[in-house]
Amino acid sequence: MNQLIEKYIKKDSLPYIFCAGCGNGIILNAAIHAIDELGIKEDTACVSGIGCSSWIPPYLNMDVMHTIHGRAIAFAEGLKLSRPEKNIIVFTGDGDCLAIGGNHLLHAANRNINITVILVNNFIYGMTGGQKSPTTPAGSRTKTSPFGALDEPLDGCGIAMSAGATYCSRWTVSHPNQLKKAIKEGILHNGFSFIEVLSQCPVQAGKSVFQERDPWNMMEAIKNNTILCKSWTPERPEGKIPIGNFKADSERQEYTDKIKNLKEQLRGMQKVTV
Amino acid sequence: MRMMKISIDKAYCKGCEICIKACPKSVFAMSEERQSFGSLIPYPAKPEKCVGCKLCEMLCPDGCINIE
Numbered sequence: 001m002n003q004l005i006e007k008y009i010k011k012d013s014l015p016y017i018f019c020a021g022c023g024n025g026i027i028l029n030a031a032i033h034a035i036d037e038l039g040i041k042e043d044t045a046c047v048s049g050i051g052c053s054s055w056i057p058p059y060l061n062m063d064v065m066h067t068i069h070g071r072a073i074a075f076a077e078g079l080k081l082s083r084p085e086k087n088i089i090v091f092t093g094d095g096d097c098l099a100i101g102g103n104h105l106l107h108a109a110n111r112n113i114n115i116t117v118i119l120v121n122n123f124i125y126g127m128t129g130g131q132k133s134p135t136t137p138a139g140s141r142t143k144t145s146p147f148g149a150l151d152e153p154l155d156g157c158g159i160a161m162s163a164g165a166t167y168c169s170r171w172t173v174s175h176p177n178q179l180k181k182a183i184k185e186g187i188l189h190n191g192f193s194f195i196e197v198l199s200q201c202p203v204q205a206g207k208s209v210f211q212e213r214d215p216w217n218m219m220e221a222i223k224n225n226t227i228l229c230k231s232w233t234p235e236r237p238e239g240k241i242p243i244g245n246f247k248a249d250s251e252r253q254e255y256t257d258k259i260k261n262l263k264e265q266l267r268g269m270q271k272v273t274v
Numbered sequence: 275m276r277m278m279k280i281s282i283d284k285a286y287c288k289g290c291e292i293c294i295k296a297c298p299k300s301v302f303a304m305s306e307e308r309q310s311f312g313s314l315i316p317y318p319a320k321p322e323k324c325v326g327c328k329l330c331e332m333l334c335p336d337g338c339i340n341i342e
Contacts, residue, residue: 001283001286001337001338001340002331002334002337002338002339002340003340003342005337006337009337014285014286015285015286015288015336016286016335016336018335018336019288020288020289020290020313020335021288021290021291021292021335022335023335024335025334025335025336025337026332026333026334026335028337029331029332029333029334029335029337030332033332173333176329176332176333177332180332202290214291215290215291215292215335216291216292216295216296219292
């Protein structure tokens with residue numbers, strides 16, 4: 001076992017529940033490296049919803065919360081408001097964050113509350129057996145779209161940024177060091193941070209989206225389908241998915257600061273009795 | 275250059291072969307040995323070629339590889 005990862009993992013619950021070659025473990029490694037470099041193990045709490053990606057935080061030997069489907073961001077907002085000194089990291093999947101939890105993402109981004117959301121995008125509903133998710137590429141033959149998916153895939157970064165997220169980046173699991181740096185910047189950023197990670201699912205997405213069962217070949221396919229962009233573009237250059245650090249804006253006021261100011265304002269007011 | 279000490283935890287490796295293909299110096303190779311779940315596991319075939327970039331540590335989904 002890796003010595004650094006061993007310090008942050010509950011060893012009695014190993015091995016991980018993930019399939020062989022799943023990208024979730026790589027994202028867990030990157031998050032552990034980011035938390036270790038910042039030295040914030042005691043001041044961090046991780047929240048997750050339901051799905052394959054939401055099994056990432058339960059292995060961490062720190063404060064974690066495994067909550068109901070789609071509501072991970074809602075629970076994280078409540079946790080942040082009651083414990084403003086904690087750094088909150090939310091691990092969520094494409095079905096959890098963009099399908100059932102889509103409205104929570106919009107409102108959390110609009111409030112600009114200081115949480116870090118890591119969206120693990122594996123292009124399919126992996127845990128339930130390979131149904132079409134909001135990010136499945138058009139034309140993929142899945143269990144629920146046997147003649148090819150008709151919908152165009154949703155763009156998580158675009159949605160979060162248009163709703164008002166102030167830090168946004170997208171990487172793939174083939175860029176572990178850049179991902180680690182993005183998670184570090186997201187934790188340090190005072191505001192809503194949204195990091196999308198394109199990940200591989202060798203079992204379900206391998207069967208229906210990529211027609212490729214080897215984890216490394218899937219990682220290469222995802223990497224070759226992306227293009228590094230210095231700034232955000234809504235269209236897809238050369239038909240590829242843009243990756244990179246898109247936005248880091250520290251001017252907008254943060255939500256827990258607003259609540260703190262409001263509390264101080266109200267403290268000076270006199271109680272009105274009728 | 276000093277020789278890196280490479281260890282793979284046989285209890286948790288699932289044999290996904292990411293480390294074999296990700297290593298820029300092709301240090302790892304698949305062994306004939308099976309772990310308790312029945313999958314083949316890799317072993318460091320050319321440990322003298324390792325430059326210590328630690329890419330395999332970052333890319334191992336099960337956190338089994340330790341390099342020092």
